[in-house]
Amino acid sequence: MxxxxxxxxxxxxxxxxxxxxxxxxxxxxxxxxxxxxxxxxxxxxxxxxxxxxxxxxxxxxxxxxxxxxxxxxxxxxxxxxxxxxxxxxxxxxxxxxxxxxxxxxxxxxxxxxxxxxxxxxxxxxxxxxxxxxxxxxxxxxxxxxxxxxxxxxxxxxxxxxxxxxxxxxxxxxxxxxxxxxxxxxxxxxxxxxxxxxxxxxxxxxxxxxxxxxxxxxxxxxxxxxxxxxxxxxxxxxxxxxxxxxxxxxxxxxxxxxxxxxxxxxxxxxxxxxxxxxxxxxxxxxxxxxxxxxxxxxxxxxxxxxxxxxxxxxxxxxxxxxxxxxxxxxxxxxxxxxxxxxxxxxxxxxxxxxxxxxxxxxxxxxxxxxxxxxxxxxxxxxLRWFAPRDQLSLEGVDVADGLTGSVLIIGFGRFGQIASQPLILRGVDVSIIDNDVEMIQAAANFGFKVYYGDGTRLDILHAAGAGGTRAVLICVDKAETAVRIAELVKSEFPLATVLARAFDRGTALQLVHAGVDYQLRETFESALVFGGSTLEALGVDPDEIVDVIEDVRRRDAARFEVQLAGDIRDGRNFLKGNIATPVPAPVTTPRQPGRALNEETAGVLGRQQTEPGT
Incomplete structure (x- = not known):
């Protein structure tokens, strides 16, 4: 029973x-x-x-x-x-x-x-x-x-x-x-x-x-x-x-x-x-x-x-x-x-x-x-039959006929910081974003941001992408950044495109989209953070510089291996999210055969973020 x-x-x-x-x-x-x-x-x-x-x-x-x-x-x-x-x-x-x-x-x-x-x-x-x-x-x-x-x-x-x-x-x-x-x-x-x-x-x-x-x-x-x-x-x-x-x-x-x-x-x-x-x-x-x-x-x-x-x-x-x-x-x-x-x-x-x-x-x-x-x-x-409210653009200018030498797409926390050196240097910058509340808030701090969706070709034309020297993609959504990069490189091949990458997988997709420079958003700040930790532990400043540079080279080498693998076997770029482990402790003598040359590491290495992100 x-x-x-x-x-x-x-x-x-x-x-x-x-x-x-x-x-x-x-x-x-x-x-x-x-x-x-x-x-x-x-x-x-x-x-x-x-x-x-x-x-x-x-x-x-x-x-x-x-x-x-x-x-x-x-x-x-x-x-x-x-x-x-x-x-x-x-x-x-x-x-x-x-x-x-x-x-x-x-x-x-x-x-x-x-x-x-x-x-x-x-x-x-x-x-x-x-x-x-x-x-x-x-x-x-x-x-x-x-x-x-x-x-x-x-x-x-x-x-x-x-x-x-x-x-x-x-x-x-x-x-x-x-x-x-x-x-x-x-x-x-x-x-x-x-x-x-x-x-x-x-x-x-x-x-x-x-x-x-x-x-x-x-x-x-x-x-x-x-x-x-x-x-x-x-x-x-x-x-x-x-x-x-x-x-x-x-x-x-x-x-x-x-x-x-x-x-x-x-x-x-x-x-x-x-x-x-x-x-x-x-x-x-x-x-x-x-x-x-x-x-x-x-x-x-x-x-x-x-x-x-x-x-x-x-x-x-x-x-x-x-x-x-x-x-x-x-x-x-x-x-x-x-x-x-x-x-x-x-x-x-x-x-x-x-x-x-x-x-x-x-x-x-x-x-x-x-x-x-x-x-x-x-x-x-509700989702199928009730239309969404139209955005109120009261007090917001729509991108039209912009002529800046640099176009920034996305003006969140990343875009705001990236724009400041350009503005201080006197570069003529045009900025677009599709967040009305953010645009209104930015105006209170003296920034002129135009309303525009960077994934639309007509908006990119109106924002002057065809005549700019550089386009900065600073949006926070990975798929949006890749879509904008593909559109810009296809329609405006002469523009230099620099993009913010959310993670390693996004970075691989952006490279395949043809961007001239991509930076995974937390890489440099994380390296500074790690370097400051070593400093707090009493490590010599010159040694900290060497260690950080070694991390950059190794990360760039891993990235190049993953990129080559994606091209060779056509695997999904997002699978590159998992990086291979660091092959040896950073204190061992550098092995030129395991890293990129100094010139490549200097250009690509600084674009990467922590392994696996």
Whole structure:
């Protein structure tokens, strides 16, 4: 019997892994994203598909730890000062959005014939956006750290805080609720506040000394266990006090964000976070009760559309009222138009106190899950059908008829520094960039930068590339730099082209594109840094010069070998990212046969960066 039970458990584990491994790459390949892949896979292996699992709620409870760990990692990236700087967004924007959306959703339920109390419960549950889905979408698109992403994160944090007052309201609205149950809920609010204060105190005064002691033990597995203990312990503390587990983990991450152990903690938690977050989405997919949907499909379809549209309208209106651009407001509305996992908690509580019955709870849960499923599809639709906002070029001059002797394409941190010797020498420089905000900022410091996309031939003509003595490609994206280099060398073969390379692979591509000079962006600064380290260690300055020059020659030799290999066998240039090891310590006598001649090393060697980058 034990063997059979063990075999059954193993089948379920294998099914979970196989479902994710098969579905996610397929859905990402067709442009629907990993979240929808997990949800679909969960539906297939769940009680209403292949029936490999019969109790998705048990998996959902475990998988919620993925959301907890995700919020912990987000907290590690957000220092207390940064969180304090978002206080207006959290409590201002968050309050306004929750209030407006709750009013609209309650109105939608009331218009459908529900009593006010039930309409409020249904709407309030739908107000609570899915933290897991939205944060995953923001991470996949690299938008968590940008301003529009930070506003969404702020709203999600406020919604997490709202679960306790909403549960108190549910208790008050319950038949026979009144003062006794309200008093109990207010007591729970007090406990929650005390738990937050206790967690802040522990994070400020206890966690760093703890990790310092554990680090001295030199036991890696203990550090990993301690990281899990902090995440799960803080989540448990918040759950026992009536708050969300995710909020506890987030606060723990914020409190450790300035710790010297931050990167170690992130590395320890990351593998668990990814697996459990995928498991969470699988469990949500399993939880969709298709029998309830089939029996009430008209009602569910109407309310899914009504609730998502009403919430999206409320979010868009609040965003525009607070001066957000149309595109940003539209994206926020689509990202956050679904219900979330906290709705399940609220609906269960409402059912327990008699506000709604079991059938209503099942229907509302299905509505929320379907809205979660539809969100990735809605984002795909937004990308296909909604045009992006046109850039406002107010106060910005477009490149046209420029006649400088040097054309600089890209005016970020690299281009700004590269331009200064030319400007000080009196060289006539023309500068173009396609970042309007940067152009406006540069104007405040006296730089005249024109708007223009260096990957377009007509812009290059307008910027005077045909009459320049040199074109400097200073953009920060590797593929863009290569594309510009190929275009310039093809259309303006007499121009001298000098390019910034992101890494060794990009440098190889730029050489093949025909540039006259390329510099991998961190090479010289890294050599100066290494030389300064030797100086701090007491090495003789003349010896430091010799050592640094030896590094240049060896790096140039490796580069030439890789370049020759690319030409000979046609391999992908990016494979040159991995450099061969240095053949001998730099203190050994130089071997002319292993390095380029002095003239070549002087020209090419100074163009390279550290091995393998």
């Amino acid at each position: 034990a063997v059979e039970a063990s075999s059954s458990d193993l089948v379920q584990v294998v099914a979970l892994l196989a479902a994710g491994v098969v579905a996610v790459p397929i859905f990402k390949r067709i442009g629907l994203g990993s979240i929808l892949g997990y949800l679909a896979a969960g539906l297939v292996i769940g009680p209403f598909g292949l029936r490999i699992f019969s109790d998705p709620e048990a998996i959902l409870h475990v998988a919620e730890l993925g959301v907890v760990m995700f919020l912990f990692i987000i907290g590690l990236e957000m220092q207390p000062s940064r969180l304090w700087g978002l206080r207006r967004e959290i409590f201002g924007l968050g309050t306004l959005q929750v209030a407006i959306c709750a009013l609209l959703l309650t109105g939608a339920g009331f218009a459908g014939g529900f009593p006010v109390a039930q309409a409020f419960v249904a709407g309030a549950g739908f107000v609570l956006t899915s933290t897991a889905i939205v944060m995953q979408l923001l991470e996949e698109r690299g938008e968590i750290a940008v301003p529009k992403g930070q506003k969404i994160v702020s709203i999600l944090l406020f919604e997490d805080l709202m679960i306790v007052p909403l549960l108190a309201l549910v208790a008050f609205l319950a038949p026979g609720g009144g003062e006794t149950m309200l008093a109990e809920r207010l007591q729970e609010v007090g406990i929650g506040i005390a738990a937050i204060v206790g967690l802040v105190f522990a994070g400020r005064y206890l966690l760093n000394p703890l990790f310092r002691v554990l680090a001295d033990s030199q036991a890696r597995e203990v550090m990993t266990a301690a990281a899990l203990l902090v995440v799960l312990g803080s989540a448990l503390a918040m759950q026992l006090s009536g708050l969300s587990m995710a909020m506890g983990a987030f606060l723990a991450g914020v409190l450790l964000s300035e710790s010297t152990f931050r990167h170690q903690l992130e590395a320890d938690i990351e593998p668990f976070r990814g697996i459990l977050l995928g498991l969470f989405f699988l469990a949500v997919g399993m939880s969709l009760d298709l029998s309830i949907v089939a029996a009430n499909w008209r009602l569910i379809a109407v309310y899914v559309v009504a609730y998502m549209v009403a919430k999206a309208v409320g979010i868009y209106a609040v965003a525009r009222f607070l001066k957000a651009q149309h595109r940003e407001a539209l994206e926020r509305a689509v990202y956050m138009a679904q219900g979330g996992e906290f709705a399940f908690v609220l609906y269960s509580s409402a059912m327990a106190v008699g506000l709604i019955d079991g059938a209503a709870n099942a229907q509302l849960t299905a509505i929320v899950i379907i809205s979660m499923v539809l969100t990735p599809l809605a984002i795909v639709g």
